[in-house]
Amino acid sequence: MxxxxxxxxxxxxxxxxxxxxxxxxxxxxxxxxxxxxxxxxxxxxxxxxxxxxxxxxPGLIDQHVHMAGGGGEGGFHYRTPEISLSHITTAGVTTLVGVLGTDGVTRSTSELLAKARGLEFEGVSTYIYCGAYQVPTRTLTGTPRSDIIHVDKVIGVGEIAISDTRSSHPSERELAELASEARVGGLLAGKAGVLHLHVGDDDTRLDILFEVLRKTELPKSVFTPTHLNRNPDLLEDGIRYGQMGGYVDVTSGIRPDKHDHISVKPSKAIRKLLDAGVKPGCITMSSDSNGSSPIFDDAGKLVAMGIGSIATLWEETRDAIVEEGVPIEVAVGIVTRHVARVLKLGKxxxxxxxxxxxxxxxxxxxxxxxxxxxxxxxxxxxxxIVFGTFENADRVPGAPESRDHAGHKNTERGRQMISADEDDPDDFPDAEERQRKSRRDYCC
Missing domain, CATH: 2.30.40.10 (Urease, subunit C, domain 1)
Incomplete structure (x- = not known):
């Protein structure tokens, strides 16, 4: 037992x-x-x-994590790293949804899926969105609808970029088609089928979303616009959308610092949404963890680059409670219960x-x-107390923290091994059998 x-x-x-x-x-x-x-x-x-x-x-649910890494704005050396298991768990997160972002070329949906499966094996619950900023977007099986139906971990489409110079500037028709793909795929597979929208700094803000809703019968529950605390004007559009009954997602990793003087602190954005009459059940928050956080000047030149942290999700929830006076159950619901409802995660x-x-x-x-x-x-x-498979630096040949790394020949550097897990389903021979075999049988 x-x-x-x-x-x-x-x-x-x-x-x-x-x-x-x-x-x-x-x-x-x-x-x-x-x-x-x-x-x-x-x-x-x-x-x-x-x-x-x-x-x-409840364990936190983060619906926007670049779990396989992201970024690349500024060059290949700005590609952000994969997230590690202990970073997730020490932040209180037990369920996360993986996304691709700007880079849908050197990053792929299959890579994202593989990372999600790895993290699931290590102990947390994972899902992904198919797609990236671009339209037509990136898929595994040819269409977003097919991905949602055929791939267990795909629960929606995203993050599709709007109102951003890095987007493909999708038309209203293209956005409506993507939303329809997500919705019908979700209906057929019994999944959320959401369209997760990255919203940038452009002055158009949520205009295209309002137009799609005005011209179609698509339900607002299909759309989840995020990064709505990016600037005060965008937050006002978010308030308007939330007052209509749409889901609004605040990004905990977007907050003012020495380079960013425009964004609205996430905990304050939550307070503003509530004060404006947006129902708590329509408000969620995600971290944008491990995504790049580029800051551009008015000429479009990159002036600073950061990386999102999953730890901000609970930090800003705590600040909403302690500094903004949001009731505990309301603040916690924004990163647990409400996210589960949006994504139809019944357990x-x-x-x-x-x-x-x-x-x-x-x-x-x-x-x-x-x-x-x-x-x-x-x-x-x-x-x-539980770590990802390769989190121990000693297991990575040549890592600066590994033993005998400097000035000495290390004969183990290219051959460090990890013992098979007893729960591993692979037919891995036991120690006694390995001793009877030739070493050559187990070489790469």
Missing amino acids: AQLTLIRNANVYAPKPLGVKDILLGGGTILAMEDKLEFHGALPKMDVQDAQGMYCF KGLVGVGMDADLMLTDEEYRIRHVFAKGQQMVENGKP
Whole structure:
């Protein structure tokens, strides 16, 4: 039987406040949750954790992550790296959706899919969008509709760029066709079928989206425009769209700094949306993690380059609670429950019996202490305890942090091996059998 975990005395926000509860996890699911769980008779091995004085929230859902890397504006050396498992989990994220961005040439949907499958194997839940900035966009099977139907992890199309000099400047007809592909694919496959829209700095803002909705019968639920806190004028368009009942996505990785004096701090953008009467269920937030963050001057020259961090998702949620006075359940819902509803992830975004065992425990100052993904503890006392396959630098030949890297011949540099995981489905021979075989049989 799978390992059971009992979390005692956690102050649960599901995200609705439920009070102090005991929570039993097993088989990747929340098996029970009561004021006090009592057990009698023989029980399998159980890990018991006391969460006295801690908040328990659903694991965060990040619907916009360049998990296989992104960027390239400024040259090949600006290609951003893949995200690592421990970066995800220490940020409290247990479910993420991968995207391509500006670069749909040296980055591919198949590469994104492979990364998503790798992260899933390592312990978190993953999905992807097919496509990139460009129209016609990038697919695996020939059409976005076919990708959504035939590929399990594809739940929508994105990120398609509008109102941006880096976009393909799609027409209203082209955008409506893409939205129809996403919607019908979603209907046929029982998936979200969303069109995830990157919105840039152009003065046209959300004009094309408003026109498509005016001229077609497409439901607003198909569209998820993001980066709406990029500048105050765009946020005003976002407020208008949200007041109409459309989904609006704030980007936690876009916030003012010494190079960016225009964007609206994400936590403040959330406060503005709520104050304007946008229903909390229409507001979501994502990180744009591992995407490049180029800053251009008025002449279009690149003047600064940053990289998005997934850690900003909880940082800005905390700031919404502490600095902007957003109720806990509202702020947490923006990065959990509401995202799950937009993406039709029925087992995600809530703490409850039968839901996936994705949980985040924080102290009373909202600092992340423990994280569970599909029932497995990934973070303990703020530190990762489960790592991605190649996160240990010693496993990467020639890494600066690896042993004997400087001034010495290293005969192991090109032949470092990782033992086969006992859960690996491959028919990998055991140690005794390998000793009987010739070394040549296992060379590359």
